[in-house]
Amino acid sequence: xxxxxxxxxxxxxxxxxxxxxxxxxxxxxxxxxxxxxxxxxxxxxxxxxxxxxxxxxxxxxxxxxxxxxxxxxxxxxxxxxxxxxxxxxxxxxx
Numbered sequence: 531x532x533x534x535x536x537x538x539x540x541x542x543x544x545x546x547x548x549x550x551x552x553x554x555x556x557x558x559x560x561x562x563x564x565x566x567x568x569x570x571x572x573x574x575x576x577x578x579x580x581x582x583x584x585x586x587x588x589x590x591x592x593x594x595x596x597x598x599x600x601x602x603x604x605x606x607x608x609x610x611x612x613x614x615x616x617x618x619x620x621x622x623x624x
Contacts, residue, residue, distance in 0.1 A: 566598075566605055569582060569598045569605070570600075570603060574600075578600065579600055579601055580600070581597050581598060581599050581600070581618070581621070582597070582598040582600070583595060583596070583597050583614060584596050594607060594608065594609055595607070595608040595609070595610070595611065595613070595614045596608075597614060597617065599621070
């Protein structure tokens, strides 16, 4: 017969194993982190405070826009060029 602490210890261990990311999930997170890190380094080395805007295509051919804002260190995602333009107008509004 198991003690309560043995039971809960096994439960914690199995929940950790269940929460382990798959290799593709881990690679995706690492890729996202590396991308953000490289954007930050380029921005700091170049000394620019302007947003960096890129267009991405998913495997289905859908287009999205990725904007890195060096002032806030945020990466923003938009589904259209019009949304990016609205964000830019709000960002530079005085």
